[in-house]
Amino acid sequence: QLSSKYTHITLDNRTEYVRLAINYRLHEFDEQVAAVREGMARVxxxxxxxxxxxxxxxxMVCGSPDIPLHLLKSVATYKGIEPSASLIQWFWEVMESFSNTERSLFLRFVWGRTRLPRTIADFRGRDFVIQVLDKYNPPDHFLPESYTCFFLLKLPRYSCKQVLEEKLKYAIHFCKSIDTDDYARIALTGEPAADDSSDDSENEDVDSFASDSTQDYLTGH
Structure with a gap:
């Protein structure tokens, strides 16, 4: 009715046109909203x-759009390095300097989601694991890796805060694929992707939980 009744808007019909336009926009998704409401009512x-x-x-449903670092720190655990080490201090300083959008991208990179749960209890025992490995040589030539299934971030032993920030920013902005990494390698080389755990004895206790079909990770090299 809105488009067929008014082929031209004039000073005389502008008020009626605005009323009809507002009414249309307010109710154009009534059918879809009703379906969503019906689905929610079942839960x-x-x-x-x-x-x-x-x-x-x-x-309550999605978590807070703000990324409070104190909450992330409270569930962080460390492997292969002490919490007081310079590399860990650099990491948290870089995270402090990130905008909320960059923190959201970081969560997407390391956990496959863009928001944190509301409280520590909502993590349900899931720790954010930061693991530092010596297999990256030279370390400044490598990007961080993440295993989204395990909320795990692998860091090379970067030589300075500036390098860590540069590599982490590159990873969160450009390493966004999760499920297709291994398939891409197979397509390009014709060979199955190498098992990362064979070169990583320090991470056997984590990698042992991951099968070929469930191991979601992002790698920068």
């Missing part, structure tokens, strides 16, 4: 949803 009684604001409900 949560709809009357209970009125107890929360839209922001509160979004935060």
């Amino acid at each position: 949560v009684p709809v009357p209970l949803l009125s107890l929360f604001t839209g922001y509160e409900l979004e935060t």
Whole structure:
């Protein structure tokens, strides 16, 4: 009716046109919204949803759009390095300097999601593991690696904070593929991808949990 009734907007019909346009935009997705509501009602009684604001409900379901580093630090554990080591201090300083968008990209790189859970309890025992390995030689020539299934970040022993920041920023902005890494290598070389655990005796306790079909990782080399 909106498009067929008014082929031209004039001073005389502008008010009616605006009223119809607003009404159309407010109700153009009524059918889809009703389907979403019906689906949610099968999980949560709809009357209970009125107890929360839209922001509160979004935060409960998706986590906070802000990335609080104190929460990430509280679930961090370290392998192959002490928490007081310079490399770890550089890492957290770089994370502090990141914008919220960059922190979200970092989470996408290391965990396959863009938001943190709301509280420590919501992590359900899942630690953020930072593992530092000596197999990268020379270390400044390598990018970080991540195993998204295990919330695991592998870092070379970078020589300075500047190199760490440069490599980490490159990784989070350009290393976004998760499931297709091994397939891409097979397609290019005709050979199955090498098993990373064979060169990494320090990480056997982690890699032993990962089968070929479940090992999601991002590599920069």
